[in-house]
Amino acid sequence: MSSIKFSTAETEQLVTKIQSYFAKELDQDLGQFDAEFLLDFFSKEVGAYFYNRGLFDAQSIIADKLEHVSEMVDEGISEIEKPVS
Numbered sequence: 001m002s003s004i005k006f007s008t009a010e011t012e013q014l015v016t017k018i019q020s021y022f023a024k025e026l027d028q029d030l031g032q033f034d035a036e037f038l039l040d041f042f043s044k045e046v047g048a049y050f051y052n053r054g055l056f057d058a059q060s061i062i063a064d065k066l067e068h069v070s071e072m073v074d075e076g077i078s079e080i081e082k083p084v085s
Helices: 008-025 032-045 047-080
Strands: none
Touching: 008 032, 032 047
């Protein structure tokens, strides 16, 4: 499974968040290297699950919006139909 690639700035932010979590919740100091290693592990092993969930959620939102647009188009076309005798 391939890992998700983060920019340098994103990696720095994520490493800081991981270090903060370990310090606050586990009362452990985690070095820069260990935090980056943990980030790499999670991005390789579980990153695809989060990525795919994001795609699924985006697909659902787009489908809902397209359905709404389709209904609006149908209504608009119905409004301009000419009566047939």
